[in-house]
Amino acid sequence: xxxxxxxxxxxxxxxxxxxxxxxxxxxxxxxxxxxxxxxxxxxxxxxxxxxxxxxxxxxxxxxxxxxxxxxxxxxxxxxxxxxxxxxxxxxxxxxxxxxxxxxxxxxxxxxxxxxxxxxxxxxxxxxxxxxxxxxxxxxxxxxxxxxxxxxxxxxxxxxxxxxxxxxxxxxxxxxxxxxxxxxxxxxxxxxxxxxxxxxxxxxxxxxxxxxxxxxxxxxxxxxxxxxxxxxxxxxxxxxxxxxxxxxxxxxxxxxxxxxxxxxxxxxxxxxxxxxxxxxxxxxxxxxxxxxxxxxxxxxxxxxxxxxxxxxxxxxxxxxxxxxxxxxxxxxxxxxxxxxxxxxxxxxxxxxxxxxxxxxxxxxxxxxxxxxxxxxxxxxxxxxxxxxxxxxxxxxxxxxxxxxxxxxxxxxxxxxxxxxxxxxxxxxxxxxxxxxxxxxxxxxxxxxxxxxxxxxxxxxxxxxxxxxxxxxxxxxxxxxxxxxxxxxxxxxxxxxxxxxxxxxxxxxxxxxxxxxxxxxxxxxxxxxxxxxxxxxxxxxxxxxxxxxxxxxxxxxxxxxxxxxxxxxxxxxxxxxxxxxxxxxxxxxxxxxxxxxxxxxxxxxxxxxxxxxxxxxxxxxx
Amino acid sequence: xxxxxxxxxxxxxxxxxxxxxxxxxxxxxxxxxxxxxxxxxxxxxxxxxxxxxxxxxxxxxxxxxxxxxxxxxxxxxxxxxxxxxxxxxxxxxxxxxxxxxxxxxxxxxxxxxxxxxxxxxxxxxxxxxxxxxxxxxxxxxxxxxxxxxxxxxxxxxxxxxxxxxxxxxxxxxxxxxxxxxxxxxxxxxxxxxxxxxxxxxxxxxxxxxxxxxxxxxxxxxxxxxxxxxxxxxxxxxxxxxxxxxxxxxxxxxxxxxxxxxxxxxxxxxxxxxxxxxxxxxxxxxxxxxxxxxxxxxxxxxxxxxxxxxxxxxxxxxxxxxxxxxxxxxxxxxxxxxxxxxxxxxxxxxxxxxxxxxxxxx
Numbered sequence: 001x002x003x004x005x006x007x008x009x010x011x012x013x014x015x016x017x018x019x020x021x022x023x024x025x026x027x028x029x030x031x032x033x034x035x036x037x038x039x040x041x042x043x044x045x046x047x048x049x050x051x052x053x054x055x056x057x058x059x060x061x062x063x064x065x066x067x068x069x070x071x072x073x074x075x076x077x078x079x080x081x082x083x084x085x086x087x088x089x090x091x092x093x094x095x096x097x098x099x100x101x102x103x104x105x106x107x108x109x110x111x112x113x114x115x116x117x118x119x120x121x122x123x124x125x126x127x128x129x130x131x132x133x134x135x136x137x138x139x140x141x142x143x144x145x146x147x148x149x150x151x152x153x154x155x156x157x158x159x160x161x162x163x164x165x166x167x168x169x170x171x172x173x174x175x176x177x178x179x180x181x182x183x184x185x186x187x188x189x190x191x192x193x194x195x196x197x198x199x200x201x202x203x204x205x206x207x208x209x210x211x212x213x214x215x216x217x218x219x220x221x222x223x224x225x226x227x228x229x230x231x232x233x234x235x236x237x238x239x240x241x242x243x244x245x246x247x248x249x250x251x252x253x254x255x256x257x258x259x260x261x262x263x264x265x266x267x268x269x270x271x272x273x274x275x276x277x278x279x280x281x282x283x284x285x286x287x288x289x290x291x292x293x294x295x296x297x298x299x300x301x302x303x304x305x306x307x308x309x310x311x312x313x314x315x316x317x318x319x320x321x322x323x324x325x326x327x328x329x330x331x332x333x334x335x336x337x338x339x340x341x342x343x344x345x346x347x348x349x350x351x352x353x354x355x356x357x358x359x360x361x362x363x364x365x366x367x368x369x370x371x372x373x374x375x376x377x378x379x380x381x382x383x384x385x386x387x388x389x390x391x392x393x394x395x396x397x398x399x400x401x402x403x404x405x406x407x408x409x410x411x412x413x414x415x416x417x418x419x420x421x422x423x424x425x426x427x428x429x430x431x432x433x434x435x436x437x438x439x440x441x442x443x444x445x446x447x448x449x450x451x452x453x454x455x456x457x458x459x460x461x462x463x464x465x466x467x468x469x470x471x472x473x474x475x476x477x478x479x480x481x482x483x484x485x486x487x488x489x490x491x492x493x494x495x496x497x498x499x500x501x502x503x504x505x506x507x508x509x510x511x512x513x514x515x516x517x518x519x520x521x522x523x524x525x526x527x528x529x530x531x532x533x534x535x536x537x538x539x540x541x542x543x544x545x546x547x548x549x550x551x552x553x554x555x556x557x558x559x560x561x562x563x564x565x566x567x568x569x570x571x572x573x574x575x576x577x578x579x580x581x582x583x584x585x586x587x588x589x590x591x592x593x594x595x596x597x598x599x600x601x602x603x604x605x606x607x608x609x610x611x612x613x614x615x616x617x618x619x620x
Numbered sequence: 621x622x623x624x625x626x627x628x629x630x631x632x633x634x635x636x637x638x639x640x641x642x643x644x645x646x647x648x649x650x651x652x653x654x655x656x657x658x659x660x661x662x663x664x665x666x667x668x669x670x671x672x673x674x675x676x677x678x679x680x681x682x683x684x685x686x687x688x689x690x691x692x693x694x695x696x697x698x699x700x701x702x703x704x705x706x707x708x709x710x711x712x713x714x715x716x717x718x719x720x721x722x723x724x725x726x727x728x729x730x731x732x733x734x735x736x737x738x739x740x741x742x743x744x745x746x747x748x749x750x751x752x753x754x755x756x757x758x759x760x761x762x763x764x765x766x767x768x769x770x771x772x773x774x775x776x777x778x779x780x781x782x783x784x785x786x787x788x789x790x791x792x793x794x795x796x797x798x799x800x801x802x803x804x805x806x807x808x809x810x811x812x813x814x815x816x817x818x819x820x821x822x823x824x825x826x827x828x829x830x831x832x833x834x835x836x837x838x839x840x841x842x843x844x845x846x847x848x849x850x851x852x853x854x855x856x857x858x859x860x861x862x863x864x865x866x867x868x869x870x871x872x873x874x875x876x877x878x879x880x881x882x883x884x885x886x887x888x889x890x891x892x893x894x895x896x897x898x899x900x901x902x903x904x905x906x907x908x909x910x911x912x913x914x915x916x917x918x919x920x921x922x923x924x925x926x927x928x929x930x931x932x933x934x935x936x937x938x939x940x941x942x943x944x945x946x947x948x949x950x951x952x953x954x955x956x957x958x959x960x961x962x963x964x965x966x967x968x969x970x971x972x973x974x975x976x977x978x979x980x981x
Contacts, residue, residue: 038976041976041978042976042978043978044978044980187976231980233980234980235980236980236981237979237980238977238978238979238980239977239979239980240974240975240976240977240978241975241976250971250972253968253971254972257968262728264724264727264728266724283966283971284955284956284959285956285959285960285963285965285966286965286966286968286971287960287966289727289728289952289956291723291724291727293720293753294749294750294752294753295749297717297720297750298717298719298720298723298749298750298753299720301713301717301719301720301721301723301724301750302720302721302724302727303724304713304721304724305693305711305720305721305722305723305724305725305726305727305728306725306727306728306729307724308711308721308724308725309724309728309729309732310728310729311728311729313728327714328714328717331714335711421972421973421977422972424968424969457729458688458689458690458691458709458725458732459688459689459729459731459732460688461687461688462688464687464688464707464708464709464710465709465710466657466659466703466704466709466710466711466712467710467711467712468694468703468704468710468711468712468713469712469713469714470712478659479659479704
């Protein structure tokens with residue numbers, strides 16, 4: 001907590017605060033975090049969030065694997081990450097304390113639900129002694145609050161069981177946080193009404209819990225101070241809070257309008273991509289057709305079928321599902337139909353850690369098909385940017401008649417930030433026309449500029465033709481086993497995708513045009529890299545940041561940008577996949593910084609690695 | 621279609637298409653030749669596929685669809701080549717996945733007539749899951765499965781319909797796998813139209829394809845097909861001209877199940893099992909025989925027929941089941957239409973500005 005001004009004895013102004021709520025997965029921590037996020041967003045803070053939850057819907061109550069967490073950072077200035085470490089840790093039980101206390105810096109505030117520290121819960125969390133009494137927490141400012149007892153007392157007289165009453169204790173904790181950070185309870189009160197309107201007793205209980213937590217902060221002497229974080233000075237505009245998956249779904253909906261095509265979405269449920277299906281299936285009034293397929297293969301097969309019929313077609317999954325879609329992606333490459341394949345990456349290999357973050361499918365989507373089978377790859381850098389890159393993916397798919405991979409990840413998908421709502425009129429027209437003229441139509445006669453083949457959809461008279469996975473003869477599209485033709489077609493497919501390099505935004509640099517160190521990233525590492533580079537620049541270091549949104553092909557100026565720096569550092573949440581591509585393509589001696597812990601990078605980690613590299617070259 | 625900003629107001633680019641009707645057939649005057657493509661047919665000489673192709677081309681003009689509104693989608697295998705020979709739209713996809721592409725195409729484009737051409741390996745081995753799910757959804761496709769009980773294109777391995785004990789290149793000591801019965805699978809998957817015919821029984825095959833094409837919903841047609849290279853005579857025992865009347869049962873809705881050269885054999889229900897009886901023996905008359913009902917709400921009878929096979933029984937051919945239920949594309953469109961009727965067409969600005977917003981000055 002960076003204190004800036006002492007206002008009065010009981011109010012302290014802060015620039016930025018990071019809170020982590022942690023509890024059992026049945027304790028409603030995600031909801032608590034989301035409510036705090038909404039409130040901070042509407043208040044006008046810049047925010048960034050990191051939900052962290054187990055794959056098990058309900059692991060055994062009180063157990064270590066069952067701990068669910070939600071971190072929010074909110075600030076009066078622009079921020080890019082949910083914070084390296086929490087300033088305040090709220091823990092609802094011993095297991096949550098045990099799994100999260102390691103992230104709380106010395107001196108950090110720890111609020112614990114004292115009532116949950118029973119011998120039974122201590123045993124479940126494998127505590128040999130009670131940390132509240134054995135002195136092990138003396139590095140922290142500990143607030144022991146009997147949350148369960150106080151909460152239950154506030155619900156006296158309501159027709160509910162003790163167990164039902166206990167389910168509202170997360171709102172007591174939320175109320176306390178609202179008091180501590182001077183937040184209005186109104187947005188949450190309204191949410192309670194809209195959510196539980198039909199169940200007045202539940203609504204009343206949640207409201208009382210919230211107010212009781214707030215009142216506890218106000219009246220108790222335990223908390224001497226509350227804190228003020230003013231609204232951030234964001235660029236003017238209308239904002240909303242948005243997660244990456246929300247922005248993704250919205251982006252594709254808008255793209256279908258910009259393309260003037262029906263949107264078809266084929267998908268099979270998989271974490272962390274399922275929310276996109278949920279959201280798109282709610283867009284019936286836009287004519288969006290969603291199809292929950294029997295498996296991942298059927299999902300992409302149906303999407304290719306819809307694309308063949310003239311729709312803007314998408315399929316989505318995460319790494320294991322992408323593996324299953326691989327053969328059909330190759331078919332889409334061969335038949336050269338527009339398609340967007342969304343990969344919301346998660347930690348692998350195999351089932352891996354389904355709810356945890358990783359960006360390790362880059363080489364899978366780049367190369368994971370038989371033969372040379374090139375396709376464009378785009379990757380949003382922030383939750384809000386998921387919207388823009390969805391439109392970009394569709395633009396490329398339609399203009400170049402090609403499948404495009406859109407790489408999101410678990411951190412982007414579930415993390416959120418304030419998003420400046422774009423004006424529809426400012427968005428690009430990405431529509432393309434279907435072939436209609438039988439006199440000039442040849443199924444594989446390519447556009448000279450883009451090398452795209454024509455899109456001739458069934459129902460168009462005179463254009464009856466046959467396509468498929470067998471190699472095509474140039475121009476006619478008939479089946480061909482001619483050796484020279486195959487070589488030519490392979491080169492065409494490669495050249496078509498490579499040519500996109502000149503039709504995308506050039507790689508931009510944040511910082512000096514040339515210098516000692518360029519930190520290059522892609523995807524959700526954006527926030528941590530940008531923050532680290534800002535800190536290094538403020539300390540006078542010659543460091544710049546470049547973030548790739550297009551991973552195949554790279555923007556045309558990529559090599560020249562990279563060569564303007566003595567060294568290139570590539571932090572990735574994988575074991576060096578972009579590093580490998582950069583090194584292979586440009587023979588540039590990029591240094592990878594790879595960490596795969598199922599979590600996003602911390603800013604400090606990248607700062608340290610950059611400093612190590614800077615020192616290394618100084619000593620050369 | 622496009623406004624001043626270059627943005628279309630309409631989400632569909634597709635005009636309404638002609639209905640499947642005899643009137644239309646008269647308007648769209650087409651013949652078999654109109655459905656023959658310019659591609660050279662490359663099946664082995666003597667293959668049963670030639671006949672299936674010819675009968676398919678023959679019945680096409682009857683449906684009243686213009687050529688551009690018909691799509692043939694196939695998987696991998698010898699059958700997979702058929703779309704190349706049809707002068708319609710065609711898509712030769714990947715192994716086992718043709719029903720998935722057909723499902724997406726039909727959902728996006730309910731106006732099209734979609735045929736899926738597949739084989740016993742393509743449909744029931746690698747693509748088994750998709751066949752089941754396209755049938756239970758009642759996707760409005762006509763799936764024609766060429767069953768030759770062998771992998772032909774890969775030169776002679778056992779297929780999921782190969783007989784138990786069958787010796788093939790991949791099963792030199794005989795297959796240890798119990799074969800599956802295609803029609804039983806289709807019925808269990810809730811297919812709304814299930815039929816069987818034979819490659820060489822041209823008139824019966826034409827009639828069966830015609831019925832399948834006219835059915836709204838999932839049609840599953842098994843065509844018993846001969847692979848004269850790798851499994852010659854697969855069905856010879858009961859399909860040959862001189863024995864077929866005695867060894868096959870031609871199903872006709874509402875008619876008693878009678879077969880035999882002398883029309884004196886029949887099928888009777890004995891307890892829960894079918895039984896072959898002779899009319900005139902032991903006082904048995906036509907009234908004792910089962911009467912075929914392809915429209916029965918529950919497919920008990922059809923399931924029983926699907927399991928009757930030579931030599932224990934005559935092999936039933938014709939339509940086992942034909943029932944009406946809403947098609948997948950129709951259900952999808954109805955949901956959209958009723959959502960729009962309820963709430964109006966989607967408001968993009970409304971969705972973009974959804975939830976809580978705040979303004980930064």
